[in-house]
Amino acid sequence: MSLNSDQNYGALWLLTPTVLLYLATFLFPLILLGVLSFAKFEASITTLGFYFDNYIKIFSDGITLKIFFQTVRLSIYITFWCLILGYPVALLMRSCSPKIKMILLFCVVSPLLTSIIVRNVAWLLILGRSGMINDTLIQWELISKPLPLMYNEFGVILAVVHVYLSFMVLPLFGALSSINSSIEEAASSLGAPFWRVFLSITLPLSLPGIMAGCTLVFILSMGVYLTPVIMGGNFILTLPMLITESVREQYDWPYASAMALMLLLAIGFMVVLSSGLQRLVSRR
Amino acid sequence: MSSQEHYGSRFPYRLLVGVVTVVIFFLEAPLVILVIQSFTAESYLAFPPPSYGVRWYKEVLTSEDWLNSISLSLIIATIVTPLSLIFGTMAAFALDRGPKKLKNGLQAIMISPMVLPHIVLGLGLFKMALELDIDDSMLAYIPAHLTITIPFVIISVGASLQTFEVTLEEAARSLGASRFWAVWHITLPIIRPGLVAGAIFSFIISFDEFIITFFLTTFQRTLPIEMFSTLMYQVRPSIAAVSTLTLAVTAFLTAMLMLRGQITSGNKVIK
Amino acid sequence: MKKTIINKGIKRRTVIKSAIAAGVGLSTPYFFVQAHASSDPKVMNMYNFDGSLGEFYTEHWYKPFQEKFDVKMNFIKLKGSRVPLEKVQAQINAGKPETDLMPMHQDQVIFAERNNLAMEVDASKIPEFSNYYEKGITKYGPKMVLWCYGLAYNTELVKPAPTSWKVLWDPQYAGKVAVNEGLKDQCLQMVNLAWKGSPYPVDAETFKHLSDLRPSLVALWSGGADAEQLFRNGEIVMTPFWNGRVTKLRGEGLPLKFATPTEGFFVRSSVYGIPRGARNPEMAHEWLNWVIGAGPQKKMVEYGYGTFNKLVEHTPEEAANVIVSDPEVMKYAVSEDFNQILDNGKEWTDMWNKWKSS
Numbered sequence: 001m002s003l004n005s006d007q008n009y010g011a012l013w014l015l016t017p018t019v020l021l022y023l024a025t026f027l028f029p030l031i032l033l034g035v036l037s038f039a040k041f042e043a044s045i046t047t048l049g050f051y052f053d054n055y056i057k058i059f060s061d062g063i064t065l066k067i068f069f070q071t072v073r074l075s076i077y078i079t080f081w082c083l084i085l086g087y088p089v090a091l092l093m094r095s096c097s098p099k100i101k102m103i104l105l106f107c108v109v110s111p112l113l114t115s116i117i118v119r120n121v122a123w124l125l126i127l128g129r130s131g132m133i134n135d136t137l138i139q140w141e142l143i144s145k146p147l148p149l150m151y152n153e154f155g156v157i158l159a160v161v162h163v164y165l166s167f168m169v170l171p172l173f174g175a176l177s178s179i180n181s182s183i184e185e186a187a188s189s190l191g192a193p194f195w196r197v198f199l200s201i202t203l204p205l206s207l208p209g210i211m212a213g214c215t216l217v218f219i220l221s222m223g224v225y226l227t228p229v230i231m232g233g234n235f236i237l238t239l240p241m242l243i244t245e246s247v248r249e250q251y252d253w254p255y256a257s258a259m260a261l262m263l264l265l266a267i268g269f270m271v272v273l274s275s276g277l278q279r280l281v282s283r284r
Numbered sequence: 285m286s287s288q289e290h291y292g293s294r295f296p297y298r299l300l301v302g303v304v305t306v307v308i309f310f311l312e313a314p315l316v317i318l319v320i321q322s323f324t325a326e327s328y329l330a331f332p333p334p335s336y337g338v339r340w341y342k343e344v345l346t347s348e349d350w351l352n353s354i355s356l357s358l359i360i361a362t363i364v365t366p367l368s369l370i371f372g373t374m375a376a377f378a379l380d381r382g383p384k385k386l387k388n389g390l391q392a393i394m395i396s397p398m399v400l401p402h403i404v405l406g407l408g409l410f411k412m413a414l415e416l417d418i419d420d421s422m423l424a425y426i427p428a429h430l431t432i433t434i435p436f437v438i439i440s441v442g443a444s445l446q447t448f449e450v451t452l453e454e455a456a457r458s459l460g461a462s463r464f465w466a467v468w469h470i471t472l473p474i475i476r477p478g479l480v481a482g483a484i485f486s487f488i489i490s491f492d493e494f495i496i497t498f499f500l501t502t503f504q505r506t507l508p509i510e511m512f513s514t515l516m517y518q519v520r521p522s523i524a525a526v527s528t529l530t531l532a533v534t535a536f537l538t539a540m541l542m543l544r545g546q547i548t549s550g551n552k553v554i555k
Numbered sequence: 556m557k558k559t560i561i562n563k564g565i566k567r568r569t570v571i572k573s574a575i576a577a578g579v580g581l582s583t584p585y586f587f588v589q590a591h592a593s594s595d596p597k598v599m600n601m602y603n604f605d606g607s608l609g610e611f612y613t614e615h616w617y618k619p620f621q622e623k624f625d626v627k628m629n630f631i632k633l634k635g636s637r638v639p640l641e642k643v644q645a646q647i648n649a650g651k652p653e654t655d656l657m658p659m660h661q662d663q664v665i666f667a668e669r670n671n672l673a674m675e676v677d678a679s680k681i682p683e684f685s686n687y688y689e690k691g692i693t694k695y696g697p698k699m700v701l702w703c704y705g706l707a708y709n710t711e712l713v714k715p716a717p718t719s720w721k722v723l724w725d726p727q728y729a730g731k732v733a734v735n736e737g738l739k740d741q742c743l744q745m746v747n748l749a750w751k752g753s754p755y756p757v758d759a760e761t762f763k764h765l766s767d768l769r770p771s772l773v774a775l776w777s778g779g780a781d782a783e784q785l786f787r788n789g790e791i792v793m794t795p796f797w798n799g800r801v802t803k804l805r806g807e808g809l810p811l812k813f814a815t816p817t818e819g820f821f822v823r824s825s826v827y828g829i830p831r832g833a834r835n836p837e838m839a840h841e842w843l844n845w846v847i848g849a850g851p852q853k854k855m856v857e858y859g860y861g862t863f864n865k866l867v868e869h870t871p872e873e874a875a876n877v878i879v880s881d882p883e884v885m886k887y888a889v890s891e892d893f894n895q896i897l898d899n900g901k902e903w904t905d906m907w908n909k910w911k912s913s
Contacts, residue, residue: 012386014378018371018394018434025431026397029408044669044897063909070912085310088303102542106535107308110315112488113534115508117515118527121784122314125321125331129730129773129790132317132331151774162311170481171443177477178447194296212443219399226494230781233774234736237912240401247403250900251641251666260404267399268392275388327807328787410642414649499642502631502653513634517606519784 037257046254054258064242064259068266071238074156074228075221081161082168082217083210089165090172090209091202105173111163120230123150123159151233159231160224167220168213175209176202207281215274219267239263315531322524329521340525350526353510358533360422360506361490364429368486369479371430372437376478377467379438380445391442395435405431406499413500420502428500429490436489437482444478445471480541487541488534595627599838600654602638603630607803608858615854620845626838635778640666643830647672652830655839662740662897664695664826673828680840683847691863695828697847701861703878703888704741704821706814707796709786720749720816723793724764729771733785733794736775739907740896741821744889745795748818754889757903762910775911786811802859802876815878819889822861822879856880 040051058064089108093101111119126132127149134146149155179202187197225240239259246256317331322340324333344350379391397405409428413419448471456466472479494508501509507530511523601617603609609632617628631653633639638657646652659667667673673695678684684692691698708717713728723732734742743761744754750764773790776782779800785791786809801813827846829839845851849866856862856869861879869880878884 008381009383011378011381012383014374015382015390015394018375021371021427021430021434022394022397024412025409025427026400026405028412029405030400032408032411033404044666061905063905063912066912067908085307088300089307092300092304104304104308105542106539107311109484109488109538110531110535111311112492113531113538114315114318114527115492115511115530116494117508117511118318118523119314121329121515121519121523122318122321124784124788125317125329126314128788130788162314165307165311170440174440174443174447174477174481208446209443212439216439223399223401225401225403229777234777235775235911237908240403242908243401244403245904246901247407247641248639249904251644252901253407253641255901257404260401264396264400268396271392271395271399272388275391279388329784330787407641407645411645411649414645414651498634503629505632509634513605513632515780516635516778517604517608518780520606 033257033261036253037261039254039257041252041254044251054255057255058258058262064239067237067242068239068262070236071222071240072266074153074236074238075218075224077153077157078160078164078221079168079214079218081157082165083214085161086165086168086172086213087210090169090176093169093173094176105169108166108169112166116163116226117230119163120159120227123155123162123231127155127158150231151235153232153236155231155233156228156236159227160221163227164217164220167216171212171216172206172209175206175212179205208278211274211278211281215271215278218270222263222267318524319528319531322521322528324521324524326521329519329524340521341529343522344525344529347522349505349510350522353505353507354526354530356504357491357507360425360429361487363422363426364433364490365483365486367426368430368433368437368490369483372434372482372486373441373479375434376438376441376445379442391438394438397431398435402432402493402495406496409496410499419500420504424500425497425506428496429493432493432496433486433489436485440481440485441475441478444475448475483541484538487537491530491534596835596837597625598627598629599656599835599842600629600631601656601842602633602654602658604633604636608799611854611858615858616846616851619851620842623845624838624841638663640672644670644672647831650832652832655829655833655835656827656842657830658700658825658827659695660825661823661891661893662900664693664828665893665897667695667828672831674831674833674836676829676843677840681844681847683844686849686864686866687847688863688865691824693826696826696843698824698826698863699847699852700855701822701824701863701877701879703798703813703815703861704738704745704795704823705798705878706793706816706820707782707786707801707811708793708814710810710812712792716812717793717814718817720745720795720818723749723795724768724771726771728793730773731790731792732768732771733774733776733782733791734768734772735777735782735795737777737779740900740903742795743903743907744821744891748816748889752818754819754891755895757899757906762906765910766913798876798878799859813878815884815887817887819887821891822885822888823891824861824863 035048036046037054038048038050038052040047040049040053086108089104093104096104124131128134129146131149133149134143137143138146150158183205184197184201187201188194192200223240224238225244228236228238228241240263243256243259243263246252246259321329321331321333323336323338324330325335325337325339326333375394379387379394382390405428409424409431410419413424418424452474453466453471456470457463461469492508493506494512497506498509498512505513507526511526514520515523603612603617613630617630620626621628637660640659640663643652643657657673659673664673675694676696678692681697684697687697706717706720706722710716712731713722722728723734734745736742743757743765746761746764746768747754747757751760774781774785776785776794779797782791782794782796783800783804785794786804796813798813801811804811827843829836833839847864849864852862852864853867856867856873856877859876861877869877874880879888
């Protein structure tokens with residue numbers, strides 16, 4: 001591929017600072033987690049040892065697994081909507097003037113600039129039963145009863161997409177702006193209609209960006225905690241909520257650790273899968 | 285530039301602009317409402333506010349608690365951002381230039397802190413900080429925040445590096461430039477959008493981090509902690525005022541970074 | 556072109572450098588600040604709450620004590636109303652609890668006892684116990700700040716005034732009620748009281764009644780602030796709630812009232828205990844003895860929470876607010892089994908989660 005496709009092990013020294021940091025701040029908690037996940041928690045007392053109780057419970061209690069898959073489903077929805085809404089933005093950012101590009105980029109990032117808690121309060125005032133939308137619709141007599149816009153899956157997805165859109169748009173924009181536009185020009189000057197150019201050139205060439213963005217949003221969605229708590233009216237459960245609850249209310253670190261490790265494993269699997277796909281795509 | 289306009293005219297530009305307008309409205313509406321609400325003169329949040337005033341700004345700006353927590357959060361984020369950029373960029377280079385067969389595995393490892401639920405990371409770090417007697421101090425906050433911001437730098441810089449053509453750097457080196465010179469003067473300017481994105485993410489994530497810091501702090505309070513504890517008790521308009529203030533600060537910093545990063549010119553510098 | 560690139564390079568470097576310099580400069584004071592490491596006999600570390608309750612504590616329970624005894628108290632504000640035992644446990648095991656006193660919920664007291672997290676108090680150092688009702692005294696410290704779990708309702712929209720929990724299931728209020736997810740054990744026991752007459756056991760039947768209620772529910776709220784917002788936004792007219800908050804909201808002009816249903820309601824309090832390894836247990840004892848006295852306790856009654864101090868007199872309005880001073884109402888109070896609540900916490904949570912995601 002490039003001149004230095006020789007097995008360049010020398011470059012790996014650049015990892016040193018981060019690896020050293022991770023040894024202390026990541027590996028240690030991870031080991032602690034592993035040890036705790038095999039401990040036993042009975043009558044409020046944690047006994048270290050080598051018990052499989054926590055793992056057995058995950059697979060046998062009939063609720064943890066279900067919530068895990070529910071979290072996966074929710075994350076897929078969120079990722080899907082981020083892609084659908086984010087792609088047009090990235091596309092426009094690529095082909096507009098620098099000033100507009102800056103403004104768009106800023107708009108996309110701006111939800112991240114407010115605290116997650118406050119953002120959700122704002123949504124409450126818009127989507128609530130007597131929020132702006134329902135009030136207006138009732139005033140115009142379009143509906144007679146308020147629409148359930150939050151305290152359900154819709155509300156959670158909306159609020160999460162709102163903030164994670166930026167994690168989709170930035171990689172997409174990166175990928176799109178690295179596409180050499182002369183290929184597209186050539187195609188369209190040869191008379192190919194825009195959708196044809198889009199489907200056969202722009203979209204495939206932006207695939208690395210799509211993969212990166214989707215992976216990022218999916219992973220982050222798997223860890224989402226506070227938004228479902230507020231926007232879901234507590235009806236929507238995610239695995240991080242279960243983990244937090246177990247720690248905060250039952251002080252049951254062993255079970256929480258086992259769930260956290262499972263979550264980590266699942267996400268790790270996703271990352272490896274997606275970077276494999278990414279490599280496949282970039283080889284083409 | 286003209287070529288792009290040519291392409292653009294072929295694309296159903298209006299449709300695109302329409303869709304994006306809706307998306308932008310969706311993104312900005314809650315923020316606008318938040319800002320408006322921060323100017324309420326009432327003691328609770330409602331929209332539109334029955335009366336307006338700067339009462340809550342006065343309260344925030346004269347409250348020692350709020351000011352202390354804002355400055356602590358700003359200081360942490362300011363230290364964390366450059367460090368995380370340096371660590372993360374180095375790691376991204378290592379992944380990009382290192383042996384290809386190790387790349388996937390290593391990348392997964394390097395970004396894995398991102399996926400660990402914060403409450404769990406928080407506990408582990410907390411137990412360690414207790415042992416080392418550094419809890420409730422910067423020596424604990426900064427490594428903790430770095431751990432969760434570095435993956436974002438690795439991802440955004442990595443994405444830029446992936447599209448970067450190494451031949452440019454090789455050309456410079458074949459003309460006698462040192463590797464460092466080539467990276468500093470050719471590679472870094474080109475991957476600038478990735479660096480800027482990484483810096484923005486680092487700053488914001490550090491600034492907004494709640495759970496891990498919650499474990500590590502005792503007497504010191506960062507802004508998210510102060511906000512959360514206020515909110516747990518009562519949803520007061522001071523929250524909206526603080527958010528508007530921090531929105532202004534972070535928006536300013538982000539805008540500065542974007543302008544500095546010239547994210548819009550991107551990789552056109554060389555072309 | 557080369558020139559501009561170099562220029563930018565320098566600028567970038569300058570920016571990074573100055574950012575680091577500014578950060579290091581500004582942050583030095585934060586690096587080694589460790590207030591809790593001090594073991595000065597004149598200094599005590601303590602939790603405080605946020606909002607108006609926190610202001611109350613500062614004004615009536617902390618400031619006067621510091622002035623009177625010429626001592627200093629440092630405060631850690633709680634996030635919510637519970638001491639984070641998941642964190643404090645690790646601190647105590649490492650030999651350095653962050654405070655010298657901790658207000659524990661009753662299930663937390665049992666957890667603390669089983670894990671040996673709290674010191675037994677020395678009753679000889681708390682002579683004020685003689686004016687305290689027997690049931691307000693535990694070996695880990697006095698019970699204080701009594702509050703009730705009953706039914707809060709909007710007086711303009713809920714007529715006549717409810718006397719039974721079953722009104723939550725009344726179809727005319729469907730879509731305008733909520734129940735609590737925070738302290739869900741109380742919610743589950745409440746359902747049992749309403750339909751089974753006794754708070755235990757929590758079983759499939761309990762959840763059947765909750766399922767009947769579900770279509771009517773606007774939300775399962777987590778904390779008092781959420782419920783308050785639901786009332787303010789007009790999203791609900793009624794929810795099981797805590798009396799102290801209702802008193803406060805009525806004071807702020809909301810048309811709310813607190814009812815104690817005849818099937819039963821719950822009274823809870825906090826035990827103020829001394830964590831094992833506390834640096835200044837002497838002063839903790841001193842504060843406990845002072846604060847359970849009639850003066851500070853009367854202030855708490857004025858604010859809206861009940862007391863175990865025998866000497867405190869209630870005005871009729873205060874009695875209506877604190878509930879617990881009126882024997883006529885208290886005959887409906889149902890006592891809770893906190894061992895059961897703690898031990899079944901996980902099982903109840905599982906059932907609760909299954910119910911939610913069904």
